[in-house]
Amino acid sequence: MGVNLSPMGLFVQKYGGTSVGSIERIEAVADKVATFRSEGHDMVVVLSAMSGETNRLIELAHKIQEHPDPREMDVLVSTGEQVTIALLTMALKKRGYDACSYTGGQVRILTDNAHNKARIQSIDVERMRKDLDTGRVVVVAGFQGVDDQGNITTLGRGGSDTTGVALAAALKADECQIYTDVDGVYTTDPRVVDSARRLDRITFEEMLEMASLGSKVLQIRAVEFAGKYGVPLRVLSTFEEGPGTLITLDEELEEMEKPVVSGIAFNRDEAKLTIRGVPDQPGVACKILAPVGEANIEVDVIVQNISAVDGTTDFTFTVHRNDLSKAKGVLDRVSNELGAREVVTDDRIAKVSIVGVGMRSHAGVATTMFKALGEDNINIQMITTSEIKTSVIIDERYLELAVRTLHSAFNLSEATGV
């Protein structure tokens, strides 16, 4: 096939359910793709199902089985993307562009056989390469694959992002562009802070912390995947023009481009449990947390206070709010066994985090955070830190205030070098 000397790029573009939610929107996506193609770029397009369609199919299944058979569920819901790839390909052909649609099984996107949550194992790029070499736009169903027995599998909800990134990695694309209904990644939620600013760039690590903390722009697995394979990932709006936010490797950012803090993430999904007056013995943390893990409850922030004079300690951790009553039940049992004083819970908490790769090389970032919150009389209940993130648990009532205060304390409204 020879070396590609073209200055043009190979782009993988992924459009979500709202972007292909009607015939009119599919036509608009075709216009967008056609523009890129007419500029000379090689184009691979990954689509979700029309918004609402996947839920419609799931409801049909639930009318039959409360817990539908996982293999058949994948056969059922994978039809949603198959519809949109056919329709977009027709719309491209109408515009005079050569195009061809492929299901996950046709590409072929090989996965393990974990139905409803399969993981991609390999992608056969030969057929796509041949199409691209002839100038054809390749349109691929997101969210789905096929196991080595030819059974249809799906990657789980939101998995179309992962399909886009995986195709970009396999094809060594210049960029994977995720089109969605927001125009990029923001320093924080614009609904909370008016002056929140769209970031031009962010690193994969920062994006992961932002995503896992409630900025639901991108699927976490897709970001991990892109980071692992170094696929430049761009988040853009389907409905507005603009450069979006480019998510890249840390090394690709100039030192001067690196803000100390890139954004403020937050969520209200957690609840706090404290077991009071636990005899402070070696292994006590394990005795408390092991039964919680066995009950399939995920624990987030964990804090153990130093021993009190009576030789007991307090042990606090947070779980998802949905798991609170289940966790309370487990902890009451543990409390009895350990002879602890009491178990108290609080679901009126919120987590606020500052995220930024610059924190690695800048001391005092956490101090600035604590100082700013202190000046607003916001009491910090728990603290947890990682290399590029510092999180605090506070009273839920002060969440908006804390986010605004921190956004301002780290000057996030002002654009940096990029």
Added chain:
Amino acid sequence: MGVNLSPMGLFVQKYGGTSVGSIERIEAVADKVATFRSEGHDMVVVLSAMSGETNRLIELAHKIQEHPDPREMDVLVSTGEQVTIALLTMALKKRGYDACSYTGGQVRILTDNAHNKARIQSIDVERMRKDLDTGRVVVVAGFQGVDDQGNITTLGRGGSDTTGVALAAALKADECQIYTDVDGVYTTDPRVVDSARRLDRITFEEMLEMASLGSKVLQIRAVEFAGKYGVPLRVLSTFEEGPGTLITLDEELEEMEKPVVSGIAFNRDEAKLTIRGVPDQPGVACKILAPVGEANIEVDVIVQNISAVDGTTDFTFTVHRNDLSKAKGVLDRVSNELGAREVVTDDRIAKVSIVGVGMRSHAGVATTMFKALGEDNINIQMITTSEIKTSVIIDERYLELAVRTLHSAFNLSEATGV
């Protein structure tokens, strides 16, 4: 695998769109299949899309392209059956029966690459055999296959019947049962003749003549296919109990079982064109019909009168009513070229046929027909005959009367030997 010593049968059952038109109906089909399976039969089930679904998908496509790309059309509409096979398999599993769904591509039903009207070339039965050997119900998407490049193809509308017959032939099934919304094949349309009687048996040839004349119980191609491979075909109602009608080879009917006439078929879909005063020369029929064929118009009944004293003749043929104005245009041109007198058309005609393999060995059947019509003063405009069929073209107004008269003249209300 050894020799199967079981007295039980292997049945391929096909359920049409109305039979799987809702979750409730899919549950009812599951009950029916489960009953057969629990009696020990090996079961393969072929499904159409839910009624209305294929049209919904086609409408989506037509909003984008007036003539949708054929390959993409197949990608699109094949999702309809994929939905129903998943739902029925779930319903079977809910009832405690092992079952597995397969798309046309998974089975694998290999076709040529004539999208939207593909023909089956081969079927890989290995996977189905393995499933059947373990007692699993095999649920297959009708109407679809895959070409040798892995592209999704469809067999054209109504093609699910063909899938059923092809699977039955490949698996050497004991019977292919086509479940539909009528309880069998009738001596004529019960809406026209009250005493129309369900036939217990009919031959493939008779069924072909009945089907092509407007008894839309079965797809013609499926009957041809079943006849060619000697697959016993049974038409039954999804909604009522009963033996339906068995369609078999002529040789399998005892002589005494063979009625002279099995049924009265009719249709109102045709229109008649006459070119008057054509110079009667060798090759004139070809000069008239060749341009009609080139315009892709199918011609049914053809009659050429003997020459008149002036050396000219009248030439009459019928076409589908939808093609009448197009055919008129072609014929006007031909008329000018040949120096004919005029072209007249009539779309108020109907065709009535008597069908029966017994006609082969019984003289005078046509005479009985003409006599009966004459006694009712029904004028016969055209006559055409084949080995097992005699058709007449009459004024549309007398259609019902003609059908009733013939039904009675051949004693079709009375059951024969079978």
